[in-house]
Amino acid sequence: MVHLTHNKHRLLELIIHTICWGLFFGFPLFFTQHDNGNIDWKEFINHSGVSLAFFIIFYVNYLVLIPKILFKEHIGRFIFLNILLILVASIGLRYWHNLIAFPPPVRPRSYLPPRYIFYIRDMTSMIFMVGLSVAIRMSLRWSDTELARREAVKSRTEAELKNLRNQLNPHFLLNTLNNIYALTAFDTDKAQQAIQELSKLLRYVLYDNQENFVPLTKEVEFIRNYIELMRIRVSSQVKISTHFQIHPNSQSPVAPLLFISLIENAFKHGVSPTEPSFIDITLTEKENKIYCIIRNSNYPKNSTDKSGSGIGLEQVRKRLELLYAGHYEWQQQISPDQKEYSSILTIDIPDTNHKKTIP
DSSP: OOHHHHHHHHHHHHHHHHHHHHHHHHTHHHHBBBBTSSBHHHHHHHHHHHHHHHHHHHHHHIIIIIIIIIIITOOOHHHHHHHHHHHHHHHHHHHHIIIIIIOOOOOOOGGOOOHHHHHHHHHHHHHHHHHHHHHHHHHHHHHHHHHHHHHHHHHHHHHHHHHHHHHHHHHHHHHHHHHHHHHHHHHHHHHHHHHHHHEEEEEEEIIIIIIOOEEEHHHHHHHHHHHHHHHHHSSSSSSEEEEEEEOOTTEEEETTTHOOOOOOOHHSSSSSSSEEEEEEOOOOOOOOTEEEEEEEEEOOOTTOOOOSOHHHHHHHHHHHHHTTSSSSSEEEETTTTTTTEEOOOOOSSSOTTTTOOOO
């Protein structure tokens, strides 16, 4: 992709140079054409000497002096070589005018301006041409540097996301296996059923979530399977309610496994082994937004509880910043009586056309 973009820029640069210099060399035609339409080619050649001198000054700087000397911070050498180049070009241009194109007419000396005036004029124009080449070349260098910086940022972001996914998968599997292990202690039938449910989840975790985004329908299907797995583990004292209000076959792109950490957190801190508990999960797709609202009873773990490592929510925050910076809102709060915890995540989706496929 970077190579193709670079080639397009170079082709556009070549076209612009060709057009600009074509106009520059053709401009003297307006001054050398007589009223009858004929062109004084001798006068045109004379004027073309100026264009040729500017052309040489521009491209000697553009192709050689700027990239190989100025960009390597040899400023003194760059200035010296340009002074030498301009002097040689000015002398050559005067020689062109006086001896080749237009030998000066024989007339009294008083009618001719001082010769140094022509040198000053030519050298000033050439200095401007050097400045123009430096400005254009510097702007292109800045553009290339900016493109490289953006690619580096993109690569670093993709690497960070990949690293987070690699951390999230074992984190999720560890928590799920801990749940199944807890079942084996008191209900082997449920443990076997949980293993079957886990196999449905493994395919998604290991194969279907390798992209940065997946269709919302796939993510919701995964969430449903996970909740069914968790129902097997919890007791009848836990009331679990779910509300999924999304468009049929919604292709809205979402980050895979983004919501599951919030749901895991609800089961971890919202379920008591002795007290009545509840978990309410709502996932809604409306207009150009996705709302994930999770409310649960609040039973925070104590310092001696080793279930989970607590990295899930931190991963959610990092992924939100990497993928949805400026396009999400996440509110977490505990009720005044400390009995209910709520997490409300709102995400702006890229397109209001819900039939759009994932890129």
